[in-house]
Amino acid sequence: MQQFVTAQELASALNRLRLADPMWEEGGFRVAGRWLEIDPEASDALAARMLRCDPERARRRNDAEARWLVAGGVGVVYTDDHGWQPAPRDRLDPPEIAIAQ
Secondary structure (H helix, E strand, C coil): CCCCCCHHHHHHHHHHCCCCCHHHHCCEEEECCEEEEECHHHHHHHHHHHHCCCHHHHHHHHHHHCCEEEECCEEEEEECCCEEEECCHHHCCCCCCCCCC
8 A cells, every 4th residue: 555645744844854954955855754756847837837937937936946846746835934835726737746635
């Protein structure tokens, strides 16, 4: 049986990481005992949907700001007021990003 990680679990794990934690540079994160690879294309697609802009502009913004992240098939977004949170359901686009919340 495959263990799924929810967007809330990913967001909570990211909120617990220090900015200096080396895991930010690893290309993924350990959440609930599972290693979740960052999906750069899906992350940029999420950014494009959240920003309502073209994919190239979204990629540049995500490279500069790192506020939109998809890892392990779940999407999260970063806000200054609330930190990492699950991406809004209406901005998720299966099959690129699974809705596991």
